[in-house]
Amino acid sequence: MINPNVEIFETTLEKVVEDIKNWYDYKKYHYVTINGVDEGGKLRIDWIFADYNEKNKMYVFRVTDVSFDTLIPSIANIIPSAWMAEWELRDMFDVEVENTQKGIFIKDPNIVAPLRKDK
Amino acid sequence: MGNKIVVPFGSQHIALPEPVSFLFDTKNEIITNVKVDVGYVHRGIEKAAITKFEFTNVSYLLTRICGFCSITHAGGYHHGIEKLLDVEAPKRAEYIRLIITELDRIHSHLLANAHVAEVAGYENLFMQGVKDREIVMDLLENITGNRIQYDIYTIGGVRRDISKETAEYIKKQLLKLKDKVLKVYDFYDTDYTFGLKTKGISYISLDDAKKYNVVGPIARASGLATDARAEFDYLPYDEVGFEIQTRTEGDVWARNIVRQMEVIHSIDLILRAIDNLPEGDIKVKYKGRPKGETFVRVEAPRGECFYYLKGNGTKVLERVRVRVPTYSNIPILKELFVGEKYSDAQPIVLSFDPCMSCTAR
Amino acid sequence: MVKMFIESFKNLFSKPETVKYPFEPFPEPEGFRGTILYNEELCIFCDKCENVCPPGAILFEIVDIETNKREYNYNPYLCIYCGACVDVCPKADEGCLTQANTRTKPLGEEVVKDKKLGYLMNRITNPKEVEKAWSELEIRAKESREKYAEYKKQQRMKKRAQAQTKKENS
Numbered sequence: 001m002i003n004p005n006v007e008i009f010e011t012t013l014e015k016v017v018e019d020i021k022n023w024y025d026y027k028k029y030h031y032v033t034i035n036g037v038d039e040g041g042k043l044r045i046d047w048i049f050a051d052y053n054e055k056n057k058m059y060v061f062r063v064t065d066v067s068f069d070t071l072i073p074s075i076a077n078i079i080p081s082a083w084m085a086e087w088e089l090r091d092m093f094d095v096e097v098e099n100t101q102k103g104i105f106i107k108d109p110n111i112v113a114p115l116r117k118d119k
Numbered sequence: 120m121g122n123k124i125v126v127p128f129g130s131q132h133i134a135l136p137e138p139v140s141f142l143f144d145t146k147n148e149i150i151t152n153v154k155v156d157v158g159y160v161h162r163g164i165e166k167a168a169i170t171k172f173e174f175t176n177v178s179y180l181l182t183r184i185c186g187f188c189s190i191t192h193a194g195g196y197h198h199g200i201e202k203l204l205d206v207e208a209p210k211r212a213e214y215i216r217l218i219i220t221e222l223d224r225i226h227s228h229l230l231a232n233a234h235v236a237e238v239a240g241y242e243n244l245f246m247q248g249v250k251d252r253e254i255v256m257d258l259l260e261n262i263t264g265n266r267i268q269y270d271i272y273t274i275g276g277v278r279r280d281i282s283k284e285t286a287e288y289i290k291k292q293l294l295k296l297k298d299k300v301l302k303v304y305d306f307y308d309t310d311y312t313f314g315l316k317t318k319g320i321s322y323i324s325l326d327d328a329k330k331y332n333v334v335g336p337i338a339r340a341s342g343l344a345t346d347a348r349a350e351f352d353y354l355p356y357d358e359v360g361f362e363i364q365t366r367t368e369g370d371v372w373a374r375n376i377v378r379q380m381e382v383i384h385s386i387d388l389i390l391r392a393i394d395n396l397p398e399g400d401i402k403v404k405y406k407g408r409p410k411g412e413t414f415v416r417v418e419a420p421r422g423e424c425f426y427y428l429k430g431n432g433t434k435v436l437e438r439v440r441v442r443v444p445t446y447s448n449i450p451i452l453k454e455l456f457v458g459e460k461y462s463d464a465q466p467i468v469l470s471f472d473p474c475m476s477c478t479a480r
Numbered sequence: 481m482v483k484m485f486i487e488s489f490k491n492l493f494s495k496p497e498t499v500k501y502p503f504e505p506f507p508e509p510e511g512f513r514g515t516i517l518y519n520e521e522l523c524i525f526c527d528k529c530e531n532v533c534p535p536g537a538i539l540f541e542i543v544d545i546e547t548n549k550r551e552y553n554y555n556p557y558l559c560i561y562c563g564a565c566v567d568v569c570p571k572a573d574e575g576c577l578t579q580a581n582t583r584t585k586p587l588g589e590e591v592v593k594d595k596k597l598g599y600l601m602n603r604i605t606n607p608k609e610v611e612k613a614w615s616e617l618e619i620r621a622k623e624s625r626e627k628y629a630e631y632k633k634q635q636r637m638k639k640r641a642q643a644q645t646k647k648e649n650s
């Protein structure tokens with residue numbers, strides 16, 4: 001079950017930045033966050049947006065089956081406030097994201113990728 | 120022209136309520152560059168929520184993310200899990216939830232405003248604000264049995280009812296509080312020295328607020344009418360006549376005024392909710408295990424709080440994602456410092472009312 | 481100006497807003513969520529409270545494996561006073577597990593003693609030992625559970641073997 005008002009755009013890792021760029025209008029939509037889910041060895045990434053004007057409406061750009069060693073593109077030049085979530089994604093899942101550094105949330109070098117099920 | 124000097128602000132600082140560290144590059148008094156570190160209090164709550172706790176008592180963990188908005192986290196979680204389990208809380212429970220949520224907002228806003236006054240050098244106003252806040256804390260303690268961790272939410276309703284006497288008591292105290300808040304509001308509004316320290320400082324334009332996806336009172340102080348209470352259906356806010364409060368000045372002063380306006384509006388909302396408290400049960404039974412995924416947005420005192428829950432039909436959830444308001448306000452905060460005076464850094468940070476234990480989780 | 485002076489004079493002689501805790505008692509309101517009190521006679525040892533407790537502040541230790549005699553232990557300094565245990569207890573209405581509306585005294589000079597606080601708190605005298613004793617108890621309780629499960633398994637096997645021999649004999 002999922003809320004009826006969530007619109008999901010399935011896309012691929014190569015196209016996602018392009019898609020968001022073409023679709024996103026900062027006056028109308030409002031970026032919420034980037035979320036990763038470990039789906040058993042594969043990562044699923046959601047870029048989540050909400051609408052200023054329409055009640056309950058949310059939009060999700062979804063990329064499934066991302067392996068943990070691919071480079072994930074950054075959307076920080078379209079949405080300047082997205083860098084926090086990208087850095088967090090890197091810390092939590094130990095994946096490479098463009099233009100990010102490790103260690104904003106997890107300082108201890110012994111703890112790697114806490115939200116991954118295989119580690 | 121002076122030399123570049125690096126000034127650390129935090130992680131321990133007399134003006135900071137919580138650990139966050141900023142490294143300012145300064146030239147004379149002016150800040151030219153900022154580095155920010157927010158992860159000092161990372162406790163791995165998202166990890167614990169999907170390994171150690173069953174879905175029935177994850178909420179006791181999640182509410183302890185933060186003391187101020189514990190009710191927000193309870194709300195975000197419960198509104199999500201109720202969708203996954205397909206239960207609906209009775210009307211009376213929804214109203215009680217609303218009352219507690221708004222009381223929580225009042226006490227958080229009062230302290231945030233008082234804090235700004237304190238770092239702007241107005242100690243007396245701080246004490247006035249905190250004194251008034253105590254009324255709300257007592258009310259919360261009376262209704263829920265605890266000052267900070269209310270734990271009133273439960274799946275399918277609330278754990279405690281509001282009796283007739285308590286309702287009367289709340290009404291009496293809130294009317295008293297309203298007078299006091301209006302008095303303090305006057306100080307924030309008209310005081311000359313307070314204005315000097317706060318007016319025009321750290322201006323955010325409406326355009327910037329949208330570009331950086333600012334949330335909460337900070338966005339509303341810049342004229343951006345965003346509020347999860349109006350944008351997402353989770354509690355009967357329409358029925359009690361909720362309206363978004365905005366200002367257009369976009370500075371530290373406007374943020375304080377917006378918060379103060381919201382306090383007054385929240386008092387009105389609670390009074391209306393108590394007058395129209397529906398009769399009936401406060402709890403319904405639920406069956407089954409959570410399955411599927413859901414997105415929830417609720418309005419914390421500091422702005423919009425986002426929850427993502429995914430269940431897989433077992434007792435333990437598969438993913439719990441919490442995105443708190445401060446998390447999405449840090450990027451603009453970082454940009455704002457550039458070009459401001461170092462002496463204004465404290466009011467700027469505190470006008471954002473940052474909550475680091477939420478951000479780092 | 482005059483108004484200001486009047487105000488300050490008023491404040492000089494008005495009652496303080498704060499409570500002088502710890503010299504004065506800090507009043508708890510009705511329905512305050514305080515210490516968890518236990519009554520062994522009414523308990524049916526369903527273990528629901530132990531399973532629900534988020535920080536694990538309730539532990540049952542099986543002291544006698546053969547009779548399955550259990551001892552209730554409670555750590556008021558680990559408890560987060562959520563009240564979840566009282567909500568799930570099937571005998572709560574009769575007063576088996578209740579939440580008092582007074583707070584537990586802080587762990588200062590001595591450990592609070594009350595029969596209703598469970599066994600461990602009554603066995604410790606030195607407040608510095610509470611933490612250590614509790615972590616030892618956690619290990620002991622877990623072991624006792626494993627031992628009990630082992631014992632049960634053996635009993636079952638024995639029974640099965642007996643039944644088998646009976647069958648063969650008949």
Ligand code: SF4
Nearest residue numbers: 533559560562563565
């Ligand atoms: S009140 Fe909460 S923490 Fe304390 S013993 Fe009961 S369930 Fe455990």
Ligand code: SF4
Nearest residue numbers: 523524526527529569
């Ligand atoms: S839930 Fe109540 S009856 Fe069951 S073991 Fe705990 S105290 Fe005893």
